[in-house]
Amino acid sequence: MTSTVAPPGVLSPAYRACTLALSGTFVLVAFAGLALSTVMPIAVQELDGLGLYALAFGGFLTTGIIGTVLAGGWADRRGPAPALCAGLLCFSGGALLSGLAATMSVFLVGRYLQGFGGGAVTVALYVVVGRAYPTGLRPRMFSLITACWIVPSMVGPPVAGVVAETLSWHWVFHGIAFLAVLALVLLARPLSRLRTVGAPEEEGGGGEGGPVSGLGVVPALAVALGAGLLQYAGTPSAPYRLPAAVVGLVLLVVQLRPLLPAGTLRARRGIPSLVLLRGVAAGAYFTIETYIPLMLVNERQWSPGAAGMSLTGAALTWFAASWLQGRPRLPWPRERVVLVGALIHGAGAALTLSGTLRAMPAVTVAVGLLVAGFGMGLLLPGVGVLTLERSPTDQQGRNSASLQLSDSLSSVLLVVVCGALFNMAHVRAGQDTAAFAAVFGTALAVAAAAGPVARRITPPHPEEKNLATL
CATH class of the missing domain: 1.20.5 (Single alpha-helices involved in coiled-coils or other helix-helix interfaces)
Structure with a gap:
């Protein structure tokens, strides 16, 4: 009689310490993102900076580009630990500076420092997953990472709203600074055990990619x-x-x-299209997520806490979809799951646009974000898994940095465009239906491009790859 030994899981003794530390860090990161998005409308209005609202988000992403690139090359050469530690310290310092700000200019400087640290942290965390876990465990790890958003999504917006209303929005930023330092403490021991080069089990060379170097x-x-x-x-x-x-x-x-990988802007098959898809989908979603709290507070007179609960719902649907895609035996190839996610994301963007009409209930906007979040839960983890699977170990940092760069730059450009459209159509709080319709309509147009790009994420056949290099 033969016995079947179950394969190790992400909480098995070999991986438990790293899994718990990463999970704790993502819980803190999730709380930070949701809490700050909740109080941002209050902060910019108190600092008389409504016209710079888009800059508070876009500048965060712009400096994140630099952090992303530096961390990607650093992680390939020295492992993810130094880049992750430096990123968390910068993020904490930026949050503290924004919390101390009495003017919009100081507030923006803090946001830029946060962005630099945030870009480095995201790339380094991707590399930790690639270095610490074998291929078979990565989908489950990405699902667990998404699950880490559940509690913060339920607690973050209402807590941030209560703190902002009873004390001040400044204290929300101070709390985030403390949490970033706490994350650094949690990660210290697991990071010290990661090898500088190499990865578990089957990792070696091969895969798609370019020369071994940082960006x-x-x-x-x-x-x-x-x-x-x-x-x-x-x-x-x-x-x-x-x-x-x-x-x-x-x-x-x-x-x-x-x-970017060669052929990214032409949606070349394989990793280039994965990188482009990440940017297109994330840019559209980030723009919608950025403006929904502002719309619900200014146009529909919701409280900041109630508006922030739309982010909670989206985090929950994102997790549900991510859990589905992380199952050991998917009924479809992962590439098809990513395509379905892109189509659902586009449907959510369309529903959000319809919610800007006065004839529609305000909750329509929040429901659209929920649908878009479900689509992103299918799409984004799949893009990360496929990119790591197809990357040699010594290029995981580079390709992860390319993903994050595409994400950040697409979001920056779309927020810039939408910010300009909003300022052109802006009348005053409560009379900005046309301004928000322009923002969400632009996001929908970008989200619609994700479907065609998702059809090109399968690697090229050998003969096609040879022709592409001629």
């Missing part, structure tokens, strides 16, 4: 500068807006391509 720092700085100039050009009443926009576009066009 270029100089192109990253140029792209971040270009994105920053475009955000400046979208700021109301800013001098020299046209020259800033022209220089920003030139920097992006010239310097972006070296930072």
Whole structure:
């Protein structure tokens, strides 16, 4: 009689310490993101910076580009621990500075420092998953990571809303600074056990990818500068807006391509399309998520806590979808699951746009975010799993950085465009139906492009790959 030995899980003795530390870190990161999004409308209005609302989010992502690129190369050379530690410290310092801000300019500087740290943290965490877990456990680990958003999604927005209403929004940022330091303490021991190079079991060479090297720092700085100039050009009443926009576009066009896998902007099959899909889907979702709290507070007179609960619902549907895609035996190939997620995400964006109409109940907007969140729960973990599977160990940092770069840059550009549209159509709080319709309509147009890109994420056949390199 033969006995069947169950394969190790993410909580088996070999992986338990790392899994618990990563889970604790993601719980803290999730709480930070949801809490800050909840209080952002209050902060910018108190600092008389409503016209710079988009810049508070877009600037965060712009500096995140630099952190992403630096952390990707650093993690490939030295392992993820140094990049992750530095990123958490920067994130904590930025949150503290924003919490102490008495002017919008100081607040934005803090947000930029947060963004730099956040970009480094995201890439480093991806590399930890790639280095610490074998291929068979990564889908389950991504599902667990998504599950870490459940409690923060239920607790974060209402707690942040109560703190902002009873004390001040400043204290929300101070609390986030403390939590980032706590995350660093939780990760110290598991990170010390990770090898600098190599990965578990079957990892070796091969896979898709380019030369073994980190992404270029100089192109990253140029792209971040270009994105920053475009955000400046979208700021109301800013001098020299046209020259800033022209220089920003030139920097992006010239310097972006070296930072992405060859063929990304042409949706070349395989990793290039995975990187492009991440950017298209995440940019549309981030834009919707950014403006929903502002719309519900300003247009429909919801309280910040109630508006933040729409983020809670989206986190729950995101988790439900991620749990489904993380099952050991999927009924469909993972590529098809990603495609279905892209289509559902687009349907949610369409529902959100319809919710801007006065004839529709305000809850329609929140329901649209719930649907979009479910689509992202299918799409985003699948993109991460497929990218790690197809990347050699010594390129996991580079390709993870490319994913995050695509995510951040797409979100920055879309927030810049939508911020400019919002400022052009803005009348006053309570009379901005057209402004929000322009924002959500633009996000829908971008989300609709995710479906065609998702059809190209399968690797090219050998003969196609050879022709592509000629």
